[in-house]
Amino acid sequence: MTEWTWTAEPTPQWDAAKADAFSPGGPGLHGLGAPAVGDALGDAWWRVCDADGSVAAFGRLDDTWGDAEVLVAVVPAFRGRGVGSWAMNRLAEEAAARSLNYVYNVVPENHPDREGVQAWLAAQGFDARDTGELRRRVRVTDRAVTPSS
Incomplete structure (x- = not known):
């Protein structure tokens, strides 16, 4: 099994690795506009790397208001290896640590693999809503367990 690292980006910026992870649809497909390399990004971002330090994905x-929109973008060379599921579980832990109620995602209608992503989210515990939103309840069990000293 591959060992992944989850690192918060203190000042998230658009970079080549993010552009790769958001291909082929690009950032605009996900409501991020058309950032240039070095442009600041809002929200909280994490970088997922493999044991060699290669960027594998982003979370x-x-x-807002007790819930959180979440997004996982996996670099094409790492797709199909479980890193997306791993990152989604880390996002659930982050949401639990913030005492949030739900995480959600809306897969854009023009997403090149809309049905595949919706099925993947369903496999991650997300339920479809009439609004097109997919939601997952944040559970206390999503909190990362820290060993006692």
Whole structure:
């Protein structure tokens, strides 16, 4: 099994690795506009790297009013290896640490693999709503367990 690291980006910026992870649809497909390399990004972002330090994915959390929109973007070379599921579980832990109620995602209608992403989210515990939103209840068990000293 691959060992992943989850690192918060203190001042998230658009970079080449993010552009790769958001291909082929690009950031605009996900409501991020058309950032240039070095442009500041809002919200909370994390970088997922493999044991060699290669960037494998990104997680984004935008919390508002007790819930959070979440997004996972996986670099094409790492797709199908479980890093997306791993990152989604880390986002759930981040939401639990913030005492949020739900994480949610809306897959854009023009997403090139809309049905596949919706099915993947369903496999991650997300339930479809009539609004097109997919929601997952944040559970206390999502909190990362810290060993006692």
